[in-house]
Amino acid sequence: MDNWVAQVAALTRPDRIQWCDGSDAESEALNALMQADGTLVKLNDKTHPGCWLHRSDPDDVARVEHLTFVCTSEQDDAGPNNHWMSPADGHAKVDALFEGCMEGRTMYVIPYCMGPIDSPLSRCGVEITDSPYVVANMRIMTRMGAPALARIEREGERAARGERIDTFVKGLHSTGELDPNRRFIMHFPEELTIKSYGSGYGGNALLGKKCHALRIASHQARSEGWLAEHMLILGLENPQGEIHYIAAAFPSACGKTNLAMLIPPQGYLKDGWKITTVGDDICWMRPGADGRLYAINPEAGFFGVAPGTSKQSNPNALASIQSNTIFTNVGVTADNQPWWEGLGEGEPVTDWRGEPYDATKRPAAHPNSRFTVSARQCPSYSHESENPAGVPISAIVFGGRRASLVPLVFEARDWTHGVLVGAAMGSETTAAATGAVGVMRRDPMAMKPFCGYNFADYFSHWLSFDKAGAKLPKIFHVNWFRKGDDGRFLWPGFGDNLRVLEWMIGRVDGKAGAVETPIGNLPTVADLNLEGIELDEEARTKLFGFEKSGWQAEFASIGEYLDEYGPRMPQALKDEQQRIAAM
Ligand code: SAT
Ligand code: MN
Numbered sequence: 001m002d003n004w005v006a007q008v009a010a011l012t013r014p015d016r017i018q019w020c021d022g023s024d025a026e027s028e029a030l031n032a033l034m035q036a037d038g039t040l041v042k043l044n045d046k047t048h049p050g051c052w053l054h055r056s057d058p059d060d061v062a063r064v065e066h067l068t069f070v071c072t073s074e075q076d077d078a079g080p081n082n083h084w085m086s087p088a089d090g091h092a093k094v095d096a097l098f099e100g101c102m103e104g105r106t107m108y109v110i111p112y113c114m115g116p117i118d119s120p121l122s123r124c125g126v127e128i129t130d131s132p133y134v135v136a137n138m139r140i141m142t143r144m145g146a147p148a149l150a151r152i153e154r155e156g157e158r159a160a161r162g163e164r165i166d167t168f169v170k171g172l173h174s175t176g177e178l179d180p181n182r183r184f185i186m187h188f189p190e191e192l193t194i195k196s197y198g199s200g201y202g203g204n205a206l207l208g209k210k211c212h213a214l215r216i217a218s219h220q221a222r223s224e225g226w227l228a229e230h231m232l233i234l235g236l237e238n239p240q241g242e243i244h245y246i247a248a249a250f251p252s253a254c255g256k257t258n259l260a261m262l263i264p265p266q267g268y269l270k271d272g273w274k275i276t277t278v279g280d281d282i283c284w285m286r287p288g289a290d291g292r293l294y295a296i297n298p299e300a301g302f303f304g305v306a307p308g309t310s311k312q313s314n315p316n317a318l319a320s321i322q323s324n325t326i327f328t329n330v331g332v333t334a335d336n337q338p339w340w341e342g343l344g345e346g347e348p349v350t351d352w353r354g355e356p357y358d359a360t361k362r363p364a365a366h367p368n369s370r371f372t373v374s375a376r377q378c379p380s381y382s383h384e385s386e387n388p389a390g391v392p393i394s395a396i397v398f399g400g401r402r403a404s405l406v407p408l409v410f411e412a413r414d415w416t417h418g419v420l421v422g423a424a425m426g427s428e429t430t431a432a433a434t435g436a437v438g439v440m441r442r443d444p445m446a447m448k449p450f451c452g453y454n455f456a457d458y459f460s461h462w463l464s465f466d467k468a469g470a471k472l473p474k475i476f477h478v479n480w481f482r483k484g485d486d487g488r489f490l491w492p493g494f495g496d497n498l499r500v501l502e503w504m505i506g507r508v509d510g511k512a513g514a515v516e517t518p519i520g521n522l523p524t525v526a527d528l529n530l531e532g533i534e535l536d537e538e539a540r541t542k543l544f545g546f547e548k549s550g551w552q553a554e555f556a557s558i559g560e561y562l563d564e565y566g567p568r569m570p571q572a573l574k575d576e577q578q579r580i581a582a583m
Helices: 002-012 024-037 087-098 132-141 146-160 208-224 256-260 266-271 315-320 415-423 455-463 494-508 537-544 548-563 571-581
Strands: 016-019 052-054 068-070 106-114 123-129 168-174 184-188 193-197 227-229 231-237 243-249 274-279 283-287 293-296 301-305 326-328 331-333 348-350 370-374 391-399 409-411 426-428 440-442 474-478 515-517 520-522
Touching: 002 087, 002 106, 002 123, 002 168, 024 052, 024 132, 087 168, 087 184, 087 193, 106 132, 106 146, 106 208, 123 132, 123 146, 123 208, 132 208, 132 301, 132 326, 132 370, 168 208, 184 208, 193 208, 208 227, 208 283, 208 455, 231 256, 231 283, 231 391, 231 494, 243 494, 256 274, 256 301, 301 315, 391 415, 391 494, 409 494, 415 455, 415 474, 415 571, 455 571, 474 494, 548 571
Parallel strands: 016 106, 052 326, 068 184, 123 168, 168 193, 243 391, 391 474
Antiparallel strands: 106 123, 184 193, 227 283, 231 243, 231 274, 283 293, 293 391, 301 370, 326 370, 331 348, 409 474, 409 520, 426 440, 515 520
């Protein structure tokens, strides 16, 4: 590691190098530094102790998928789902930008561990950055500092003794000039290396998150026989005290954080149902000795979307972010409290760009404004998140935003069908990435922006888990976002989504009913507990119905999508698509 740090220093020429130990003293000193130069603004210390506001450059507020590259020796290994550059070109392109970019600045070296320090499922990385804001966020989002460094050194010794072991992922980051024309997020999966230049935004700059835990890890997972997925993990405890763990994949800004922290509706609460939160964004899963899939959350914090978070929509998230939280690009009230659209109380006076709030000009909070907070501050935090063995997964859920066609929930017949359901996922785009919002695109398993290799190979890898001795989770698809003819949402969502989770667990336990349709098993209205909510005729028909002609068109489009991947697409998946398309 020392060699690599020295090489990076020779390239970037920082004035100082600081190895981060993750201590409180280090964090306080960095916060003071950022407060002094205006990077962080202290929020109201009475209402929000330990909370900070960061305003990013207005051109640097979301992931930049068009500037994100996967650099593999063979272009086909990156697949049509990624932008590609050869490793030599990729290095040359960014190294030219990194040359001398840290002159006059401090270079921070952040050793981190994704997952519990003592878990065999965890993997380590080192991020080198010139951004103290990145250090502060990585401190919340990962297990960072001395314990991670110790694990990396232990693994380094084992590798030196000849064990086949990937010691750590190398990540190099600089905020650079924040010029969108000089911005690249480069991945070199074959070298376990990331180079990110020109952005300070979460998904582009906190390299442990999407760059490592999804793009690089998905590549590692494929060669080592596990899965790195864009999924929340929750524990669902029924009145008998039995806990089922559910992993669910939704595209960015489609409610993963809300579902992970769900508070049961009144009747369920009374009966003793409970949700515990293991993770809200990323899930690493591996088959255990008993054939089940065991999952860890590689992260230690939440980097959640602020707008829309309220006492009604997500009381657990709101409770989590009352202290020790970094807010990025939210508005503030007259008494210096953080504010965003949908908070439901208070009034903004300053918007996310630091200008007087003017509703006719722009929203107070950027639509992709975020909070960064330790998972331990969440009232529903599951202590199983620290279990080195992970938690056994009973159900996998795929879902997207679909205004039409797609019913509230259905169950895949078997694993192969479930993989197709994931592969065919579509969703309307959100503000989490730059570009048009609300356009339907295929986003297989919510991994379109995050899979570090060819989707065709990725689906083959998924299919390979179905083997003798495997006790795989059941797979479901949900759509909380179905709209009526007048444009209103037909399903209340939020806490009421528990009704759907209960049905899923009923299916896992062989207790709940369903009807078979070509797209999978659908509950009837009677199979779901709908006590206490009103659904009119249109809602019942659209949420629980199978619309044959619409699905025929959908399956034709799914077939075309799979064909875009050519002969690498696994035949088993194409056969499944054709079987259903013939409905
Ligand atoms: O910016 S992140 O990629 O970390 C959040 C998201 O888009 O899911
Ligand atoms: Mn995400």
